[in-house]
Amino acid sequence: DTGVSQDPRHKITKRGQNVTFRCDPISEHNRLYWYRQTLGQGPEFLTYFQNEAQLEKSRLLSDRFSAERPKGSFSTLEIQRTEQGDSAMYLCASSLLGDEQFFGPGTRLTVL
Amino acid sequence: QKEVEQDPGPLSVPEGAIVSLNCTYSNSAFQYFMWYRQYSRKGPELLMYTYSSGNKEDGRFTAQVDKSSKYISLFIRDSQPSDSATYLCGGRPGGATNKLIFGTGTLLAVQP
Numbered sequence: 586d587t588g589v590s591q592d593p594r595h596k597i598t599k600r601g602q603n604v605t606f607r608c609d610p611i612s613e614h615n616r617l618y619w620y621r622q623t624l625g626q627g628p629e630f631l632t633y634f635q636n637e638a639q640l641e642k643s644r645l646l647s648d649r650f651s652a653e654r655p656k657g658s659f660s661t662l663e664i665q666r667t668e669q670g671d672s673a674m675y676l677c678a679s680s681l682l683g684d685e686q687f688f689g690p691g692t693r694l695t696v697l
Numbered sequence: 698q699k700e701v702e703q704d705p706g707p708l709s710v711p712e713g714a715i716v717s718l719n720c721t722y723s724n725s726a727f728q729y730f731m732w733y734r735q736y737s738r739k740g741p742e743l744l745m746y747t748y749s750s751g752n753k754e755d756g757r758f759t760a761q762v763d764k765s766s767k768y769i770s771l772f773i774r775d776s777q778p779s780d781s782a783t784y785l786c787g788g789r790p791g792g793a794t795n796k797l798i799f800g801t802g803t804l805l806a807v808q809p
Contacts, residue, residue, distance in 0.1 A: 616795065688733075690739060
């Protein structure tokens with residue numbers, strides 16, 4: 586399967602712990618996006634990379650959130666000092682040059 | 698007011714029915730319009746996209762955009778139980794942003 590992959594698929598953590606998620610985009614896709622989706626809502630944009638450069642960040646991305654794409658391939662999203670409000674599905678998407686974004690299966694985070 | 702408004706449903710139809718899903722958007726700068734299908738606990742799957750007003754057909758699916766009234770529609774002909782999913786509409790605002798803005802999604806159930 587050459588689609589977008591995300592790891593882990595599920596993460597349960599206690600409030601105050603740090604968590605890190607990984608996204609592997611479709612091979613050769615230079616654009617990578619992170620979104621967050623809560624129950625009953627559509628995905629909300631968090632951040633966007635073109636190659637290794639982080640070009641756009643939402644104000645939803647508080648200072649507890651950090652994303653990296655060090656070599657322009659895979660990306661990580663870290664949440665520090667997790668809060669119960671961080672419980673959501675974290676979705677990664679990638680695209681080549683155009684607007685068509687292809688999503689991965691998501692990482693479901695539960696903060697207890 | 699959300700940038701993209703979508704009736705959350707649920708919408709229940711018998712197998713073989715024609716389904717009409719509708720969204721409105723408020724930002725007249727939207728340049729790209731799309732529909733995603735999302736099965737329960739899965740990532741969104743790109744169904745159709747367009748840049749212009751008018752109809753775009755792909756098999757049983759027709760996407761329709763009316764920029765003058767800021768209306769986005771998806772029609773599904775000969776609906777099947779496998780079409781049961783949440784359908785997300787949205788678009789990309791103009792300018793330098795690459796983020797997609799989604800509606801809340803409409804839950805569709807096709808009854809056999």
